Amino acid sequence: MADQATLRAGMATPLSGQSYSSNGITISEQQSCDKLIVRADFSDAATVAALSQVLGQTPALEANTYSMADDKAVYWLGPDERLVYLHAQTAADTIGSVQAAIPAGKGAVVDVSDYYTVIQLSGQNARDVLSSGTPFDVHPRVFGAGQCAQTRYGSATVLLSALDDDTPTFNVQVRWSFAQYLWTYLARVAGYC
């Protein structure tokens, strides 16, 4: 049987962590982190309190926002759905405690660590590159740091999040199978902007 070190060596991301820079933009696949989908009744104060305890933060309660504390980030995906970034390979350790925070049978916690990868766009042209594929308005007045949105980019469903307004920086989360398509798209339009 393989040990943990061998396992780690075998780990892959869809884009092998590649990076691309051209005028005014850097595009790079981020290091992978574990992720959980949490389905629960976020209008229930007790549930939110219990989840806050486990996640170390009040999970984002407003639509189109994310919350962040310590090593975790919580993205609003829908009224009863959040996505938790664990910023480490800790899904296995965390999943039980999150489950325990939700009343039995009245929600779900699903490990989706490998379902998605994250591509980061940074630089003065980042908004133009984003607007080349999505009708979603990424102007800082309507989409500033701390906000996130599920939308589409080209033909892929993505989760956009705004990280920094001064040096425009965005994360684009995409399903593993669409990663190569999205990468090609981003790198192509970066040359046109």
Add this chain to the structure above:
Amino acid sequence: MFIITCPYCGDRDQTEFTCHGEAHIARPLNTESLSDEEWGDYVFFRQNPKGMHRERWVHAHGCRRWFNALRNTVSDEIFATYKVGDARPPLPENPS
């Protein structure tokens, strides 16, 4: 190309959504006791009006929530969007 107000996410481009036809069609209970005609009405027949239409949309590329919209099929003006289970908004006084 519409702008549709998702009751959860706000204004978004139409391409994030999919329309699933007429809203407020409840699946009959006790299906076995329905006549073929009654069952056929439920499965096959829809209003398809020229004018105000209540229809079901899903925010497919967004929050994945289903909701209803009140749309004028002639002008494509959407007068309201509302959550499943919410009271039906009244018809507008000036529909076009």
Add this chain to the structure above:
Amino acid sequence: MSQSCRLDSGGRIDRSKVLQFTFDGKSYTGFKGDTLASALLANGVKLLGRSFKYHRPRGLIAAGSEEPNALMQLENGAYTEPNTRATCIELYDGLVANSQNRWPSLGFDVGAINSSVARFLPAGFYYKTFMWPASMWMTYEKFIRKAAGLGVSPTEPDPDVYHSRYATCDVLVIGGGPAGLAAATAAAGSDARVMLIDEQSEFGGSTLGAAAVPEVASWVAASTAALAANNNVTLLPRTTVTGYFDYNYLTAVEKVTDHLGPGNGGTAPRQRFWKIRASRVVIAAGSIERPLVFADNDRPGIMLANAVSTYINRFGVLPDQNIVVFTNNDSAYRTAVDAARSGATVTMVDTRAEVSAELTRVLQQHKVKQFTGHAISSVQGTKGVKAVRIMPLSADGKSLQGQAWEINCGIVANSGGWTPSVHMFSQSGGKLQYDNSIEGFVPDPAKAKRINPGFSVGACNGSFATGDCIAEGAQAGRQAVEACGFVASDVAMPELTDALNDTGMGGIAALWLVPTVHPVGEGPAKHFHDFQNDVTAADIHLAAREGYLSVEHLKRYTTTGMATDQGKTSNLNALAIMAEIRGAQIPEVGTTTFRPPFTPLTFGAIGGQESKDLFLQERHTPMHQCHVQNNAVFEDVGDWKRPWYFPHSGEDMHAAVQRETLSVRTDVGMLDASTLGKIDIQGADAAEFLEMIYTNNWKKLAIGNCRYGLMLNEHGMIFDDGVTTRLGEHHYHMTTTSGGAARVLNWLEEWLQTEWPEKQVYCTSVTEQWAVVALNGPKARDLLATLSDIDLSKEAFPFMSMREGQVAGIPARVYRISFTGELAYEINVPARFGRQLWETLQEAGKPFNLCHYGTEAMHVLRAEKGFIIVGQDTDGTVTPADMDMDWIVSKTKPDFLGKRSFLRSDTARDDRQQLVGLLTTDPTVVLMEGAHIVQEIKDAPPMTTIGRVTSSYMSPNLERSFALGMLKNGLARKGETVQLSLMNGDAVEALVTDPVFIDKEGVRVRG
């Protein structure tokens, strides 16, 4: 050839930058700042093309995008583009243009014979002649296309790249003339995002072609500079708004590098397609001058008055020394003055009997001879105007009588008035109203579409004077930006002192059809209103006589307004002539609805970057690179790239698939099954939910066990299938077909959210979370045992169950399920380990003769077992009973989706098409999928179809061909022989069999 018509000075051209170009193979020079049209005119080239139907010689009419005649085949080879308007092509060095619709040459055109047989080519000619018999249409069509062709499409792939993008703004201003500049200036200044779009290379609109007025010129320059300096303003010159769609969604094409010439744009895209969402739109699109409809008004040299002014003022080109100006309104007096100032001998022919004394005085000052109450009765010259004859016009405008004069001239500058460019307002859904004072349709603000809030200002709103345009623009810009919640800026007004230039159109007295001495259609001359589609006033009379009275009928019958220029110069004239015939008011005849695009655009621009490898979204599994290294040939399944087969060197597809298929049944094979749809289902009501979704029972499924399920829609038809496993008390793992994953998840969610919101069920797609390797074959267990800590014995790990453990040291869920009928394991590991798992299995499998197999072998293997593929063996009209799958339909459940539909008479009848196996009498014949099973073979169709082949392969395991098919009453016909009719006319005989061809008892799969 020197530029004989170029003036020594003046214009917005750079005489120090000489550019070479060729037209119809002949070399010319022009200057930077020229259009192809102005450069040709500078060289005295007036004959530019042949007309569409009659092949009449044609030249320039306009100076802008409304040009109907001067269509060019631009450039050669892969870069060639047909039907480009010479007036919209900025000249660049080395430009190559050719005229269109002529053969063998522009000067001598064989097709011009159409012109001499014109009486046989009236409106509706094509419809009348080629309508019947229908079977001849294919023959006629080739002839028509050849004769009436415009330019030629390129045959090579497009070497250019294109970019498309979205943009959101608060205020979008269409048109960069005085009104648009004022609107943008008013809207800009605070934080509002403003976009200003204009189709020309510079902003300024109509002022660019007008005689220089320093105050206006400096106002334009200052406004443009201020807007350019504002970070919240996007200025897009060389950009045309092509479409105005609902909710203020507009599309525009920016010509990024076209003006540099092909291949000179570096890495920049050739064109950029903008998809813009604007809170408010200010339309400042200007207006288009319309021609007077007079005898032989299509001769080269007969131009719109403002075009002549533009060529003089903007391009420094005086197209002829002798110019006749022919008008029914004041605006053309500017042209007379422009031409006279440039040294031409000018004659003014005004159809109006009364003209203001001031205008007459101005003409006298410039030594322009003036005829009032006169009209042109005929034109001399065919390939170019040589002279015109004028005669006094009767008071009612219906006839000419009295002393005729002949005036030598090379150019007739004519103006029938100005038509507001209401295209955008009309596209936005707004309705028009007729304004008698300007003889044109203008937007009716009360009938604008509410979802498209905006304003029409300036000439497109019927306001022609520069001062009015600026005031209207500023007002609209203010209102627009305030509606978005921003503060408006003040707009400075230029001093307007030049009355002639700033008063707009002046008093117009409509004269829609200039008479000749003959009644319309009877003399030798033609009165054209639609130049590009070659439609004349006589055609409108004919349409009226034949009853095509409404504008929509008129349009389709005569094709007026239906060419690539969309009738920009012709629509109102056509309407008005019809109104006169009917004795009706113009609004009663109606106006056509304008539809996108405003001007033609390239498919390249619309597609943008989403072409070639970005045309479709390719999806890859985590093992994709392994497959590439293993020489896989890929197949598109949904958006997925799946290995179709893995050819060894020297193998063709057939050999590879036969080898792979045999190998799985003799040794062991592995398939990348990661594409299977996977849905995690949790919640207290999950089991109850599955009971409704699937046809069979789920409540009693033990934790750790798997079950195959069929999903039906409410019609009772098979919709998807897959294996679902119970992972915990309230936890299931559902699999779907690869192509059906999204559809199934939507289906589940729609029921949950709209019908059963009270149910505690949570569905999450986990398709990409798991990399899946399907290990199939008699040696699957032995191979897996070398890598896994899971007890694989038959007793500990039976068929249709799932075990968790390690495979190759990777945490895995292993499902003992089979799509081949062989002993099989589907190994699921987190995607990050997919490649490692694949490569480890590949090495460990060598002693077991492990092969890779692709989707084609998978299809053969499953068909040998009679396993259906939803979407291949079913088509949305197939019930479980039709598939002989009654065993999976619960008889005890009170309800499930689709159940009630089984009782419908059509689904309950027993002579429906049903799944059968088919074995051809000749074992080497592989039936074509889709082939019809017929009641009886006849010499030719039609034959009564009683079924069809849905899957058909050659099987190395059966050592013969075999097929699955749907056959009427098929379940009862096993053992019978049926006939199939093939596309090539052959008839084939086949035996109807059970659809399971291998291991009917299912021994292997349970082994």
